[in-house]
Amino acid sequence: xxxxxxxxxxxxxxxxxxxxxxxxxxxxxxxxxxxxxxxxxxxxxxxxxxxxxxxxxxxxxxxxxxxxxxxxxxxxxxxxxxxxxxxxxxxxxxxxxxxxxxxxxxxxxxxxxxxxxxxxxxxxxxxxxxxxxxxxxxxxxxxxxxxxxxxxxxxxxxxxxxxxxxxxxxxxxxxxxxxxxxxxxxxxxxxxxxxxxxxxxxxxxxxxxxxxxxxxxxxxxxxxxxxxxxxxxxxxxxxxxxxxxxxxxxxxxxxxxxxxxxxxxxxxxxxxxxxxxxxxxxxxxxxxxxxxxxxxxxxxxxxxxxxxxxxxxxxxxxxxxxxxxxxxxxxxxxxxxxxxxxxxxxxxxxxxxxxxxxxxxxxxxxxxxxxxxxxxxxxxxxxxxxxxxxxxxxxxxxxxxxxxxxxxxxxxxxxxxxxxxxxxxxxxxxxxxxxxxxxxxxxxxxxxxxxxxxxxxxxxxxxxxxxxxxxxxxxxxxxxxxxxxxxxxxxxxxxxxxxxxxxxxxxxxxxxxxxxxxxxxxxxxxxxxxxxxxxxxxxxxxxxxxxxxxx
Numbered sequence: 319x320x321x322x323x324x325x326x327x328x329x330x331x332x333x334x335x336x337x338x339x340x341x342x343x344x345x346x347x348x349x350x351x352x353x354x355x356x357x358x359x360x361x362x363x364x365x366x367x368x369x370x371x372x373x374x375x376x377x378x379x380x381x382x383x384x385x386x387x388x389x390x391x392x393x394x395x396x397x398x399x400x401x402x403x404x405x406x407x408x409x410x411x412x413x414x415x416x417x418x419x420x421x422x423x424x425x426x427x428x429x430x431x432x433x434x435x436x437x438x439x440x441x442x443x444x445x446x447x448x449x450x451x452x453x454x455x456x457x458x459x460x461x462x463x464x465x466x467x468x469x470x471x472x473x474x475x476x477x478x479x480x481x482x483x484x485x486x487x488x489x490x491x492x493x494x495x496x497x498x499x500x501x502x503x504x505x506x507x508x509x510x511x512x513x514x515x516x517x518x519x520x521x522x523x524x525x526x527x528x529x530x531x532x533x534x535x536x537x538x539x540x541x542x543x544x545x546x547x548x549x550x551x552x553x554x555x556x557x558x559x560x561x562x563x564x565x566x567x568x569x570x571x572x573x574x575x576x577x578x579x580x581x582x583x584x585x586x587x588x589x590x591x592x593x594x595x596x597x598x599x600x601x602x603x604x605x606x607x608x609x610x611x612x613x614x615x616x617x618x619x620x621x622x623x624x625x626x627x628x629x630x631x632x633x634x635x636x637x638x639x640x641x642x643x644x645x646x647x648x649x650x651x652x653x654x655x656x657x658x659x660x661x662x663x664x665x666x667x668x669x670x671x672x673x674x675x676x677x678x679x680x681x682x683x684x685x686x687x688x689x690x691x692x693x694x695x696x697x698x699x700x701x702x703x704x705x706x707x708x709x710x711x712x713x714x715x716x717x718x719x720x721x722x723x724x725x726x727x728x729x730x731x732x733x734x735x736x737x738x739x740x741x742x743x744x745x746x747x748x749x750x751x752x753x754x755x756x757x758x759x760x761x762x763x764x765x766x767x768x769x770x771x772x773x774x775x776x777x778x779x780x781x782x783x784x785x786x787x788x789x790x791x792x793x794x795x796x797x798x799x800x801x802x803x804x805x806x807x808x809x810x811x812x813x814x815x816x817x818x819x820x821x822x823x824x825x826x827x828x829x830x831x832x833x834x835x836x837x838x839x840x841x842x843x844x845x846x847x848x849x850x851x852x853x854x855x856x857x858x859x860x861x862x863x864x865x866x867x868x869x
Contacts, residue, residue: 345411350424351501353412357431358503360405362557362715364438369716369789370569376816377783377790377797378589378805381671383680383698384691385583391674392812394855398823402439403451406432410452423494423509426486427502430516433476433483434717437523440472441795442820444859445837447830448472463830466837469860470531473523477538480520484545487513504555504717510546515555517545518723525726528733529799529865536735543736548723551752555718561708568713572706579692584701585680588663588670589805591699592648594784595668597768600751600759602668604712605787607703609669610696613662613684615645631685631697638662646672655809660685668699674808712754716789721749725782732775740771743778750785776802799861801868813846815869817855818862844869 374380375389387393409431416424439446447464448471454462467475491497491509499507505515524538548554560566564574572578586606594602613631615638623637638644644659651661651672663669663684671683682689684697694700704710724746731739747764751757763769771777779802786793797805798818807814826834838852842863847854862868 345415348411348415349496350412350415350419350421350428351496351498353408353415354424354427354431355498355501355503357405357409357412357428357435358557360401360408361431361435362503362717364401364405365715365717365789365791366569368442368791369786373794374788374790375587375673377786377793378587378673379787379790379793380590381585381587381673381680382583383585383671383683383695384579384693386680387676390680390808391676391810392817392855394812394817394821396823396827397442397820398825399439399443399446400823400825402435403447405435406452409435419496421494421496422486422489423491423497423507423512426483426509426516427512429479429483429486430512430519433479433516433519433523436472436476437519438791440469441526441791443822444469444819444861445840446472447833448475463833465833468840473527473861477520477523480516480523484513484516484520487516503557511548511553511555514546514548514553515718517542518548518718518726521547521723521726521730522718525729526795526799526861528729529867530861530863536733539730539735543727543730548718548720551720551749554716554720554749554753557715557717558711559709559713559715567708568705570701570705571708573708577692578694578706581701581706582692582694584705585671585695585698586668586701588646588648588672590784590787591668591670592665593780595665598763598766599769599784600756600763601754601784601787603702604704604754604756605702606668607700608667609665609699612666612669613664613697614666615662615664633662633685651675652806652809663697669697671698672808674811676810714788716753716786719749719753719785719789721746721753721785722782722792724749725778725785728778729775732778739773739778743771743781746778746785747781750781753785775800776804779803797868799865799867813856815844815846815856818868819855819857819859821850821855822853 372389382389409428413425413428416428436448445466445468448467450460450464487509489509491507494509497507505511521539521542524535524542528535559568567574570581570584572581591606611626611629611631613633615635616632617634619625619627619632620634624633642659643662644654646661646663654661655675669684671680681691681693681695686695686697688694704712707713724742727737728739728742728746731737731742744764748757748760751760779796779800782796783793783803805816807816822834841852841857841859843852843854843857846856
């Protein structure tokens with residue numbers, strides 16, 4: 319189905335651009351099910367591409383020890399949004415065909431996906447073409463070279479579209495025609511689950527506006543809390559991988575990479591790893607492997623200064639001092655690197671890679687005996703073996719898990735907008751553990767110091783940040799508007815602050831220059847963005863202007 323969907327997707331791109339494709343499917347007769355399948359699979363993969371990619375480095379879930387500058391240090395290039403607009407073109411054709419055929423289920427699904435994709439575009443870049451986007455065939459100047467809508471217009475527009483979608487999807491599934499369970503790779507043709515996703519997305523976007531438009535957000539959140547939302551792990555919006563080729567497999571898989579080079583590049587970031595360790599979090603062992611050879615500072619085997627005995631590497635204190643080495647400490651490592659010290663991590667079970675340590679190559683970290691690009695490191699933990707698979711029950715595109723709904727409700731309750739914060743917080747923690755197969759540990763985990771609810775927003779957002787592992791984009795969007803968790807850069811980032819947005823792509827600059835230049839005037843520069851002018855990853859989009867967040 320994935321391969322067929324990609325082929326149909328490419329055909330539809332050709333039809334849009336050339337108006338004729340003798341080898342493709344006529345747009346006037348194409349089945350909306352095939353088009354929808356394309357949109358869902360493409361979008362699902364994009365969630366992982368970002369949430370397990372560079373944004374995972376931004377949110378300090380992961381670091382890379384090779385080819386790592388963009389991942390670890392925010393050394394980003396311009397980011398094109400053409401893939402998202404391609405999805406939207408396919409989605410538009412599916413919607414138009416569904417209207418022609420009177421297929422309300424498909425109309426509702428297309429509106430949900432339109433809102434989700436446009437939401438992702440404005441979340442990443444800021445202002446973007448919306449009102450006049452996808453209308454090039456109409457021939458007007460604004461249709462061919464669309465102006466950028468404000469974020470306010472986009473967020474409010476997609477919230478309205480989600481309300482329409484929820485209404486279209488409010489019938490029993492048996493009342494809809496021509497629904498293909500196989501083509502619906504999210505929910506198998508279940509209209510009720512799609513309706514709950516539409517309402518949950520509206521809750522997400524209302525909460526996105528909580529700092530910028532608090533009155534509007536409060537009214538919307540209260541309205542959505544009275545609607546049917548995703549209410550169990552099984553109702554969460556997830557997409558499985560097929561695993562039949564590298565293109566439809568989890569990105570770190572070793573089944574189609576015999577060298578395992580890609581898998582070896584991913585390392586846990588110390589920020590997440592050591593917080594999980596402090597909390598005695600059961601997800602720790604699910605996500606990461608223990609270090610193969612720990613390092614111990616000891617004179618046990620002196621006068622040998624550096625030796626491996628029984629899979630433990632021993633170095634003497636004198637060796638440490640003579641070679642300008644310092645034991646890794648989360649609170650002091652940044653200054654230690656700036657002072658010229660080489661870090662040595664002596665954690666006996668799990669060892670992470672600190673954020674943005676580029677005074678030396680990250681594959682050199684922790685006295686790696688084989689310091690080569692993609693060569694691995696026996697002194698730093700890897701991802702767990704489940705991330706070597708092409709597919710398994712936990713390697714999912716986590717598009718909208720139930721745990722996120724719970725944490726959104728906990729945050730709303732914290733603001734006094736309805737509900738009980740502790741109940742929703744506990745439900746979110748339990749849901750995340752269940753989503754990763756360790757929910758048997760919930761009762762003991764929720765009683766741990768630092769996990770038992772203390773009534774603070776910091777704790778709600780910290781657990782939501784943890785739960786967003788492999789979907790770090792949502793954690794990024796939350797961090798921007800709340801400043802939580804309180805993440806600090808490492809010693810060698812491109813700028814001494816975490817970025818806020820993507821740079822607009824060169825395609826837009828070159829082909830829609832007038833509207834691009836007008837759009838970047840709406841960005842607010844900060845002390846970190848001045849060398850980029852307005853279009854900077856460190857400039858504030860409308861959503862953040864005047865909110866004092868994250869700085």
